[in-house]
Amino acid sequence: MTQQTAANDATRRRIAESFARQGLMQHFGARLGYIGHGEVHIHLPISPNVTQQHGYFHGGATGAIADSAGGYAALTMLDHGSEVLTVEYKINLIAPAAGEELKAIGTVVKAGRILTVCRLDVYAQSGNEQKHIATGQQTLIRADAG
Amino acid sequence: MTQQTAANDATRRRIAESFARQGLMQHFGARLGYIGHGEVHIHLPISPNVTQQHGYFHGGATGAIADSAGGYAALTMLDHGSEVLTVEYKINLIAPAAGEELKAIGTVVKAGRILTVCRLDVYAQSGNEQKHIATGQQTLIRADAG
Amino acid sequence: MTQQTAANDATRRRIAESFARQGLMQHFGARLGYIGHGEVHIHLPISPNVTQQHGYFHGGATGAIADSAGGYAALTMLDHGSEVLTVEYKINLIAPAAGEELKAIGTVVKAGRILTVCRLDVYAQSGNEQKHIATGQQTLIRADAG
Amino acid sequence: MTQQTAANDATRRRIAESFARQGLMQHFGARLGYIGHGEVHIHLPISPNVTQQHGYFHGGATGAIADSAGGYAALTMLDHGSEVLTVEYKINLIAPAAGEELKAIGTVVKAGRILTVCRLDVYAQSGNEQKHIATGQQTLIRADAG
Numbered sequence: 001m002t003q004q005t006a007a008n009d010a011t012r013r014r015i016a017e018s019f020a021r022q023g024l025m026q027h028f029g030a031r032l033g034y035i036g037h038g039e040v041h042i043h044l045p046i047s048p049n050v051t052q053q054h055g056y057f058h059g060g061a062t063g064a065i066a067d068s069a070g071g072y073a074a075l076t077m078l079d080h081g082s083e084v085l086t087v088e089y090k091i092n093l094i095a096p097a098a099g100e101e102l103k104a105i106g107t108v109v110k111a112g113r114i115l116t117v118c119r120l121d122v123y124a125q126s127g128n129e130q131k132h133i134a135t136g137q138q139t140l141i142r143a144d145a146g
Numbered sequence: 147m148t149q150q151t152a153a154n155d156a157t158r159r160r161i162a163e164s165f166a167r168q169g170l171m172q173h174f175g176a177r178l179g180y181i182g183h184g185e186v187h188i189h190l191p192i193s194p195n196v197t198q199q200h201g202y203f204h205g206g207a208t209g210a211i212a213d214s215a216g217g218y219a220a221l222t223m224l225d226h227g228s229e230v231l232t233v234e235y236k237i238n239l240i241a242p243a244a245g246e247e248l249k250a251i252g253t254v255v256k257a258g259r260i261l262t263v264c265r266l267d268v269y270a271q272s273g274n275e276q277k278h279i280a281t282g283q284q285t286l287i288r289a290d291a292g
Numbered sequence: 293m294t295q296q297t298a299a300n301d302a303t304r305r306r307i308a309e310s311f312a313r314q315g316l317m318q319h320f321g322a323r324l325g326y327i328g329h330g331e332v333h334i335h336l337p338i339s340p341n342v343t344q345q346h347g348y349f350h351g352g353a354t355g356a357i358a359d360s361a362g363g364y365a366a367l368t369m370l371d372h373g374s375e376v377l378t379v380e381y382k383i384n385l386i387a388p389a390a391g392e393e394l395k396a397i398g399t400v401v402k403a404g405r406i407l408t409v410c411r412l413d414v415y416a417q418s419g420n421e422q423k424h425i426a427t428g429q430q431t432l433i434r435a436d437a438g
Numbered sequence: 439m440t441q442q443t444a445a446n447d448a449t450r451r452r453i454a455e456s457f458a459r460q461g462l463m464q465h466f467g468a469r470l471g472y473i474g475h476g477e478v479h480i481h482l483p484i485s486p487n488v489t490q491q492h493g494y495f496h497g498g499a500t501g502a503i504a505d506s507a508g509g510y511a512a513l514t515m516l517d518h519g520s521e522v523l524t525v526e527y528k529i530n531l532i533a534p535a536a537g538e539e540l541k542a543i544g545t546v547v548k549a550g551r552i553l554t555v556c557r558l559d560v561y562a563q564s565g566n567e568q569k570h571i572a573t574g575q576q577t578l579i580r581a582d583a584g
Binding site for chain 1: 170198206209211
């Protein structure tokens, strides 16, 4: 489904503006990475704002960046009068989220007229090593932008 | 499954100590509420740290407190040498998360020897009104405390 | 959400007719039980058609009757020109599905204009005993009947 | 994770024997396809035993073969004294399941000591066309064979 082509400038700008207005992402210290047609990356450096009781990334932080990456991936495939809302997501935490930074990748699996389904993957990076720490699936619904 | 009895003091203390060590929950401004045998509540007041692009609670914040509420609910039913890790969770966002405060309720549906399954519900409170804004399901695994 | 009132005759008839046309449910030997406003039960007796390799109910049979019970529960809350399609479901198999009969209960948690969210529960009955063997969550979308 | 190598003969035999004992799969008319290390395919031809009210494949049949494909994929990566049980699965039905045959592919994403996570995909085939009709995710637990 995903064509590995970069999104156009208007789409990139639109996503960057939306991201900048998300208080939670700013507070987390998260930043946007690659923005392609049907694929968006979000990076999250480790900080005291995003940890659980053992100092690893909190599962809630992992879920939050995965959810956002999928939402923006869906948005890259819609016209500019549309927004997306998360209907539901499911995520498996498959390895300890330890490392310097997380990278969440949202990828559109199916873009329908009303609903979009994304795959969500999160990797933890430590030095040169990258580990797959979470994988999930998400359903989104198109809404008219206000 | 859930017996609506308050957890004992040692369990309450153990959960409060773990919660206080979660950087993410502290920075969110979240606080523990009711701690019962098989049921735990977490409250999250609105603040710029937890919002999405329209000023509502971010779906990632909703998911994070739901995940934590379920994890602590599972912990209330285990002996003190055990910890729990989230295997996976799935959450439906069923109404806009608008209001002054969210309340996440984690409830144990099935406590097994290795795995625990919880139901997750999140409510938004505005004045005297309370609205059901998310419902989910979570699988956790028991681990030996380090 | 669910009002524990029986559905009206037209709704009951409509669901019975749809159920009778489901080849899979007929070949499973499944039958409709209680049909209430926002709640539908489906019963499935044990038979060689529905077992896995150890002679218990197959997880796929458990999932199938749970999915159908949720779909019909959603249908009880829609006008007669509408149909529902399953968007997705998630089910935890929490105990061995052993016994003489399964009972799946679909319950509407949230009925929206476009989407409906249901809770799914399956019980195994052996003599007078009833055991909770699966719990799940389902998203459905309203469609115009053809 | 998945190494695209065929499973060895003992593993293939073991899976074929288990599959033959699944009454539901026999009744459905399903058959095993490719058995690789960490990947198993199941084929399901259309028949009155597997349809819903409009004559398409029933979502429960789609879910059942996806669940089984994932279970056997997990089994290919375990020693012969082990079995697997489905903990939970989640599946999105992304297009109408119309066609002559379904093919479910279960692929291991993460094989842990206790838990295995699989990706599930189902395709409908009509003549030379193949359509992606469902995608899901599954958690399984290792158990000692009886």
